[in-house]
Amino acid sequence: MPLHPSSLEEASRRATAYLESLDTREVAPDARLLAALGGDLPAGPTDPRAVIALLDEAGSPATVANAGGRYFGFVNGGALPASLAATWLASAWNQNAALRVMSPVAATLEELALEWARDLLGLPAGCGGALTTGATMANLSGLAAARHQLLSRAGWDADADGLFGAPPLQVVVGDEVHISLLKALGLLGLGRRRVVRVPTDAQGRLRADSLPQFDARTIVCLQAGNVNTGAFDPAREVCRQAHDAGAWVHVDGAFGLWAAASPRYRHLASDFAEADSWATDGHKWPNTGYDCGLAFVRDAGAMRAAMSITAAYLAIGEQREPLHYSPEMSRRARGAELWAGLRSLGRNGVADLIDRTCGYARRFAAGLRAAGHQVLNDVVINQVLVSFGSPGKTRAVIQRIQQEGVCWCGGTEWQGHTAMRISVSSWATTESDVDASLAAILRAAG
Numbered sequence: 092m093p094l095h096p097s098s099l100e101e102a103s104r105r106a107t108a109y110l111e112s113l114d115t116r117e118v119a120p121d122a123r124l125l126a127a128l129g130g131d132l133p134a135g136p137t138d139p140r141a142v143i144a145l146l147d148e149a150g151s152p153a154t155v156a157n158a159g160g161r162y163f164g165f166v167n168g169g170a171l172p173a174s175l176a177a178t179w180l181a182s183a184w185n186q187n188a189a190l191r192v193m194s195p196v197a198a199t200l201e202e203l204a205l206e207w208a209r210d211l212l213g214l215p216a217g218c219g220g221a222l223t224t225g226a227t228m229a230n231l232s233g234l235a236a237a238r239h240q241l242l243s244r245a246g247w248d249a250d251a252d253g254l255f256g257a258p259p260l261q262v263v264v265g266d267e268v269h270i271s272l273l274k275a276l277g278l279l280g281l282g283r284r285r286v287v288r289v290p291t292d293a294q295g296r297l298r299a300d301s302l303p304q305f306d307a308r309t310i311v312c313l314q315a316g317n318v319n320t321g322a323f324d325p326a327r328e329v330c331r332q333a334h335d336a337g338a339w340v341h342v343d344g345a346f347g348l349w350a351a352a353s354p355r356y357r358h359l360a361s362d363f364a365e366a367d368s369w370a371t372d373g374h375k376w377p378n379t380g381y382d383c384g385l386a387f388v389r390d391a392g393a394m395r396a397a398m399s400i401t402a403a404y405l406a407i408g409e410q411r412e413p414l415h416y417s418p419e420m421s422r423r424a425r426g427a428e429l430w431a432g433l434r435s436l437g438r439n440g441v442a443d444l445i446d447r448t449c450g451y452a453r454r455f456a457a458g459l460r461a462a463g464h465q466v467l468n469d470v471v472i473n474q475v476l477v478s479f480g481s482p483g484k485t486r487a488v489i490q491r492i493q494q495e496g497v498c499w500c501g502g503t504e505w506q507g508h509t510a511m512r513i514s515v516s517s518w519a520t521t522e523s524d525v526d527a528s529l530a531a532i533l534r535a536a537g
């Protein structure tokens with residue numbers, strides 16, 4: 092007897108109808124039916140098809156339509172068709188990606204996808220790599236390798252002995268460091284507050300002329316793509332100074348690092364290849380769908396030293412074992428959607444995704460400026476910050492946009508300005524999506 096055909100068919104039919112509704116449905120969620128998901132847990136069983144029907148009927152309206160082309164919030168990507176379909180298939184496989192013996196296909200997809208991504212990002216061959224839930228855990232992974240390596244050079248085994256009594260490490264960040272990187276530092280015992288903050292310039296770039304003294308116990312954190320402006324820190328100068336002093340450079344490139352995959356934008360990101368570790372996301376610009384982060388470390392041994400585990404019952408082979416590089420052990424096979432997305436786009440398709448979304452960001456900026464609104468940032472990649480006058484006015488425009496539902500943009504506070512942030516991150520966005528959204532924004536501001 093087949094195991095689940097009718098519930099899978101039900102899910103497939105409903106998922107397809109959902110995706111087809113994206114063109115016309117409002118981007119903003121309608122959460123009014125969510126109560127139907129609750130109540131007491133029934134004592135007896137429910138048919139899986141009925142469970143899926145309930146999930147769709149009560150749950151789908153309360154989704155934010157970021158799978159469509161008119162969602163511009165939070166640097167959220169969409170999901171490429173091949174990635175989404177691969178996730179379905181891989182979910183049916185139900186593989187555990189911890190070890191090769193648990194899933195040869197998961198281990199292989201992860202290795203292949205990491206290698207393609209490393210190449211697209213222009214990072215050095217031979218890096219250690221890991222797939223994580225997102226850039227937060229990818230930052231944690233790179234910083235854990237940094238912590239291990241710098242303290243090990245100072246004669247201290249942080250992974251075995253912890254940080255109590257260890258020689259102190261200096262951690263340097265730009266003043267516009269992403270909050271998730273601070274969180275990773277906190278989790279690693281390096282502290283959210285004890286960082287040295289370097290002032291930033293008018294685009295949010297760390298100022299290379301205001302760096303503290305680096306030494307061999309310094310971790311410098313650079314940003315490839317400021318979450319507000321998309322700006323890139325001056326990597327060449329910082330890497331040179333850091334490496335002269337024996338310091339480690341970690342890059343938070345959650346979305347911006349993917350500029351390296353486009354010949355047109357590569358110059359913005361190429362200097363970051365000089366660093367020692369990198370964190371980025373699959374679920375932002377590459378549109379793998381949720382969730383997927385990538386961590387790379389130049390010295391694969393440092394990553395392995397920070398992450399590897401061994402135990403008598405684990406069969407460890409000669410080949411790369413995912414759990415030696417990842418903060419997690421049992422994991423889903425998220426290599427499937429990254430592999431499938433990159434395989435379906437090809438090298439030129441990834442470059443085109445970067446170029447197209449950057450072009451749409453410039454189209455937004457030009458339309459907003461032409462209507463007399465103030466674009467606050469240099470639109471170097473896919474991020475646009477716009478003010479509509481006073482903070483109150485800007486907030487009112489954002490609220491109107493979110494309620495009206497043609498598109499969705501969030502708000503931010505940046506260098507003393509209240510702004511609306513438009514992040515063009517989805518493969519699904521078209522020129523007519525941009526024009527319809529721009530018209531809605533101008534109406535809301537009018």
Ligand SMILES: *Cc1c(COP(=O)(O)O)cnc(C)c1O
Pocket residue numbers: 166224225226227228269271272316317318343344345346372384
């Ligand atoms: C989104 C983002 C992060 C966090 O990534 P998650 O995938 O949400 O963990 C870190 N840094 C920057 C610059 C980001 O844009």
